[in-house]
Amino acid sequence: MKDLNETKAAARKIAFANRKAAFQAARESGGAQGGYLSEVLAGYRGVPLSGFMPILTEIDPLPAMAEACAHGPVGVPVIQWPNHPLSFSRWSPETEMVAGAFGALIPRVNDYFEPEILIVPLLAYSRHGGRLGYGGGFYDRTLEMLRAKRATLAIGFAFAGQEMEDLPLEETDQPLDLIVTEKGVITPS
């Protein structure tokens, strides 16, 4: 167990550096980041969706989320307690936001709902649908809870440069159904 934690910590260090490089390259090229995400979401109009408020060097899903708002409910994650699933509160570009735990913005007034599609932030992904996050286990617990109730689609959204081949995984890691980057769409194999 200690070994896996150490392996994950080492992978996170590499993943942070990879993501930072990809973020800076994307900023310098000024190219669009969310075109493929918009395209994928257009196939699920009206389905309750969660995005995320980008922090640090995360890729920006906000334009695609704003488009989806025209067709159905869109929300963002809100941390309730450590070691508990996330809740999702309704969001639109006009929603008044305040700082939440760990730096991401959350709506000032909560209006909770359960999304059926989650755009999932991540540090690193693998082509097999593996995902490495910050280590809170929030998305793993959330996806486990939602998937026990109904079919739930987890879409990892990341820079292409965040791919890692051999991600350390454990029993509780929930797989990604699809990975969308600024360069294309990956169906996990």
Ligand SMILES: Nc1nc2c(c(=O)[nH]1)N(C=O)[C@@H](CNc1ccc(C(=O)N[C@@H](CCC(=O)O)C(=O)O)cc1)CN2
């Ligand atoms: N934009 C965004 N919002 C999000 C997430 C996310 O990954 N991205 N989350 C996804 O879960 C949740 C909160 N994010 C988290 C951020 C940090 C840690 C955390 O445990 N950080 C450690 C060290 C991280 C490191 O540097 O290795 C710490 O602060 O001690 C947990 C959850 C909900 N909102």
Ligand SMILES: Nc1ncnc2c1ncn2[C@@H]1O[C@H](COP(=O)(O)OP(=O)(O)OP(=O)(O)O)[C@@H](O)[C@H]1O
């Ligand atoms: N469904 C679950 N039930 C119990 N423990 C869990 C569950 N999911 C994850 N955990 C535990 O939470 C801890 C953190 O998990 P992990 O390292 O996979 O986080 P992460 O996916 O990188 O983070 P996040 O999802 O917050 O971005 C691990 O100790 C893991 O065993």
